[in-house]
Amino acid sequence: MDFQLSEEQKMIQQAARDYANRELIQDVLERDANSIYPAKHVKALADLGFMGMMVNPKYDGGGMDTISYVLAMEELSKVDASVAVIVSVNNSLVCYGLEEFGTEDQKEKYLRPLARGEIIGAFLLSEPEAGSDATSQHTLAEDLGDYYLLNGTKNWITNGNSASVYIVMAQTHPELKHKGINSLIVDRNSPGITLGPHEDKMGMRSSDTHSVMFTDVKVPKENRLGPDGFGFKMAMKTLEGGRLGIAAQALGIASGAYERALKYSKERKAFGTEIFNHQSVAFKLAEMYTRIETGRLLCFHAAWLKDKGLPYGTASAMAKYHCAETAMWVTTEAVQIHGGYGYVREYHVERLMREAKLTQIYEGTSEIQKLIISRDIFSK
Amino acid sequence: MSILIYAYQYGEKFPKPVLELASYASALAEQTGGTVTAIVTGNPRESDLEMLGQYGVSKIWVTPEPAGPSFDNRAYAALLASAAEGCGASFVLLADNAISRAVAPRMAVRLKAGYISGVAGLPLHMDPFTVKRSVFTGKASAYAEILTPVKVLILARNTWQTIENPVTCLIEKFTPAVSLPAPDFEVVKVMEQTGTIRLQDAEVVVSGGRGMKSADNWKLLEDLAGALGAALACSRPVTDEGWRPHQEHVGQTGKVIAPNLYIACGISGAIQHIGGISSSRVIIAINKDPEAPIFQFARFGIIGDLFQVLPALTQAVKKLKSE
Amino acid sequence: MKILVCISVVPDTTTHIRFTDKMDALDTSGIQWIINPWDELALTRALEIREQPGSGVTQISVIHVGMKDTEPVIQKTLAVGADSACRINHAPADSLETASQIAEIVRKELFDLVMTGHDSADYNGSAVGEMLAELLGWASFSSISSLSVAGSVITLEREGDIRSETIIAKAPCVVTIQKGIAKDPRIPSLRGIMTARSKPLTVVEPVKCVPLTRFLRFENPAPRSQCRMVDASNVEELVNLLRNEANVL
Structure with missing residues (x-):
């Protein structure tokens, strides 16, 4: 067991930190206030190589390990979780699925530009009536010989407007239930695709979230990922990695709030001394730090398992569950430590608190993570 | 022990740092039982030269500017080294400016002399020769030793007062014993800095930070600086935003200054900024955030809205100056 | 043209400087080491110049005098785009030692332009570049x-005490860099980070040299x-304090 990061990993962490502290911080408040999509940051992060970090270099990816990905996600999320979720979806939901389950032709056509970050992708699983219960897909992909005919609505789609490529889960054989689901690569420009309005969210307001409607959209057969009926399994495998990205995002939100609270507590005075010297604040910071470090170890462990090719679904569920809960608690307490200042936008912690809430909900709610963990415990 | 100082001129007069340097050299001469020689280049006016005698300089060597299109580090280093050898100097002292920092290290190599910049105060010991100097851009001091018989020192700004010490001053011509290297470059454009007060020389500096909110609001600082006869400065975020030119950036990676009075307006006081101003004699902080770290370094503070405080302060200064 | 950038490794500029119990050395615990900010700007500019068509820059190397623990910082220079690095395995006691060690390498490798920061954020020697030039006999x-560089023509702006000048210089020469030369230092791309390891980082043993100063x-x-706090509505009091107590007006 080795708890030391390699020099490359440290450098990647530093690069993400530098970008966040130098660039993201500049306009994060304005983008949050006005729900502005961070187009220039997505481009810059693509140029730095963050959009396809773990993809094999032969498909123009970075060839990094999952630990590096966790480090980068944490650093970006400390400052701007909206940008981080765009990075996360492209890396762990879109690129991962294509690289793992795609054909050579699919990789050449789609993975390569996605890994370079020239285009970005979206992952379309949730539906108006299928969130946590992903088995009951109502979107239909009717097999018409040469192509699938896609009809239905997908909800809460991150990168819904900015993506050029959609990975869409849809039902082909309803009688087979989840074993009839297929996963299709859909060009965003295909006729028959319409977008719902931009969702006006509580947090992560700089990422573009939309519902996406498909009306008689023709998808070529060669755009199916994996064999017929593989879609649900593919989605579940992909989400194992997605959860880890969101765990790292939640970790970053928590540590970003903690670092701000720590700094503030060393500057702010009350009753004649820095508030850091009051035990009520000091113990809170100690608890924050401990919970964050616990989350970091869970993330690293899941990443390590993934890099070793070992099963990591439960480990990533634990990482996501713990980090999301930690993010919610730490950000709430960070606002408390800041007092009135914490409640105004300028001090960032209220925004981190709003962002934290989503980490308990998306890519599997905390309850779903507990379900995954408990099933694993009982199956042993 | 013989002491050589480099007395540079801007225009015709010797600037205050040169008079401080002469005063320091004269104090060092007293400590070591030596005399002070000043080397001056160009065609100085006799009346200006005599001024050096008021500050303890007993001999002045006047020598032509080395030939060339402009200041050449190599030629000046050779010239000053030759003068140092000519007067058998144990110490060569320079004031802290761009010319000194360009020439002193080269000259030290020629003289095989130990070199220390940022010197604050007289030596603590002569044997071994030990002086205090600033390190980590004002965040700490060090006691440093020079192990060679000849020593080249740059005196830190604002660490020594001008002290009158009139002596009889002999003015001589000096011809370097070596031929000076011929400069091999062209100057295609010169931009004189005129009209404004140079930031590094300013006694009073008015400085703005991110709290000024936009470049347009600099008018308020310009008005205050105008009333005080002050130079303008700013913190790093301001130049990063492009509100002010980088020449005005004061801090660890910008300019390091030591004015008598530094007025920090809307500057929170990050440690990198403090590094650039910590030698200022009096720091005033004006900030709306009572917790801003700048107040820990300031002697006087005002918690309030800059856009109200600054015009009022400008008026109060104008009133005082008119009395 | 071959450019050499001299790199000093210093504590991050946000560091609170502490010393060992005996106060005779920097307490390095917990310090994050970085490329000296001015050196990093020099490197940034060198990289920008190489990217311009017609610059004729064929090689950018960095050099550092220091012990093995500085290598992660040197790696960053390779990650942002330097072609090769050289570390002279020695902990220098003063600027002359650093300059002398670098001079040895420059004499052997025939660089055309040497760039270095005009100061270093640790011991503020601000002497290595000029000493190196004198040792080499260069301008x-x-x-x-x-x-900027075009072929063998080097155009530079020098900020003096009372004037700034645009100068056309010839190689070889040493330039010391200050702010304004480049905007922000570069963030290494992930590809750059991964390829840095495959670039040469040569370690050279020092030549004999005696420091002339020591801390x-x-x-x-x-x-x-x-x-001392003054009420915002009473700036006249502040002016009085400045005049009568602090004697600065």
Whole structure:
């Protein structure tokens, strides 16, 4: 067991930190206030190589390990979780699925530009009536010989407007239930695709979230990922990695709030001394730090398992569950430590608190993570 | 022990740092039982030269500017080294400016002399020769030793007062014993800095930070600086935003200054900024955030809205100056 | 043209400087080491110049005098785009030692342009570039805030005490760099980070050289006295204090 990061990993962490502290911080408040999509940051992060970090270099990816990905996600999320979720979806939901389950032709056509970050992708699983219960897909992909005919609505789609490529889960054989689901690569420009309005969210307001409607959209057969009926399994495998990205995002939100609270507590005075010297604040910071470090170890462990090719679904569920809960608690307490200042936008912690809430909900709610963990415990 | 100082001129007069340097050299001469020689280049006016005698300089060597299109580090280093050898100097002292920092290290190599910049105060010991100097851009001091018989020192700004010490001053011509290297470059454009007060020389500096909110609001600082006869400065975020030119950036990676009075307006006081101003004699902080770290370094503070405080302060200064 | 950028490794500029119990050395625990900010700007500019068509820059190397623990920082210079690096395995005691070690390498490798920061954020020697130039017998230009290269023509802006000048210089020469030369230092791309390891980082043993100065002990600044607060509506009081108590007006 080795708890030391390699020099490359440290450098990647530093690069993400530098970008966040130098660039993201500049306009994060304005983008949050006005729900502005961070187009220039997505481009810059693509140029730095963050959009396809773990993809094999032969498909123009970075060839990094999952630990590096966790480090980068944490650093970006400390400052701007909206940008981080765009990075996360492209890396762990879109690129991962294509690289793992795609054909050579699919990789050449789609993975390569996605890994370079020239285009970005979206992952379309949730539906108006299928969130946590992903088995009951109502979107239909009717097999018409040469192509699938896609009809239905997908909800809460991150990168819904900015993506050029959609990975869409849809039902082909309803009688087979989840074993009839297929996963299709859909060009965003295909006729028959319409977008719902931009969702006006509580947090992560700089990422573009939309519902996406498909009306008689023709998808070529060669755009199916994996064999017929593989879609649900593919989605579940992909989400194992997605959860880890969101765990790292939640970790970053928590540590970003903690670092701000720590700094503030060393500057702010009350009753004649820095508030850091009051035990009520000091113990809170100690608890924050401990919970964050616990989350970091869970993330690293899941990443390590993934890099070793070992099963990591439960480990990533634990990482996501713990980090999301930690993010919610730490950000709430960070606002408390800041007092009135914490409640105004300028001090960032209220925004981190709003962002934290989503980490308990998306890519599997905390309850779903507990379900995954408990099933694993009982199956042993 | 013989002491050589480099007395540079801007225009015709010797600037205050040169008079401080002469005063320091004269104090060092007293400590070591030596005399002070000043080397001056160009065609100085006799009346200006005599001024050096008021500050303890007993001999002045006047020598032509080395030939060339402009200041050449190599030629000046050779010239000053030759003068140092000519007067058998144990110490060569320079004031802290761009010319000194360009020439002193080269000259030290020629003289095989130990070199220390940022010197604050007289030596603590002569044997071994030990002086205090600033390190980590004002965040700490060090006691440093020079192990060679000849020593080249740059005196830190604002660490020594001008002290009158009139002596009889002999003015001589000096011809370097070596031929000076011929400069091999062209100057295609010169931009004189005129009209404004140079930031590094300013006694009073008015400085703005991110709290000024936009470049347009600099008018308020310009008005205050105008009333005080002050130079303008700013913190790093301001130049990063492009509100002010980088020449005005004061801090660890910008300019390091030591004015008598530094007025920090809307500057929170990050440690990198403090590094650039910590030698200022009096720091005033004006900030709306009572917790801003700048107040820990300031002697006087005002918690309030800059856009109200600054015009009022400008008026109060104008009133005082008119009395 | 071959460019050499001299790199010093210094504590991050946000570091609170502390010393060992005996106050005779920097307490390095918990310090994050970075490329000296001015050196990093020099490197940034060198990389920008190489990218311009017609610059004729064929190689950018970095050099550092220091022990093995500085290598992660040197790796960053390779990650942002330097072609090769050289570390002279020695902990220098003063600027002359650093300059002498670098001079040995420059004499052997025939660089055309040597760039270095005009100061270093640790011991503020601000001497290596000029000493190196003197040791090599080269021309030197200090406080350079703008630099471009076209073939063998080097155009630079020098900020002096009372004037700034645009100068056309010839190689070889040494330039010391100050702010303004480049905007922000570069963030290494992930590809750059991964390829840095495959670039040459040569380790050279030092030549014999005797330092002429040394540090005996260090001191942290005395704490400042408490800030005296003046009411925002009473700026006249502040003016009075400045005139009568602080004697600065």
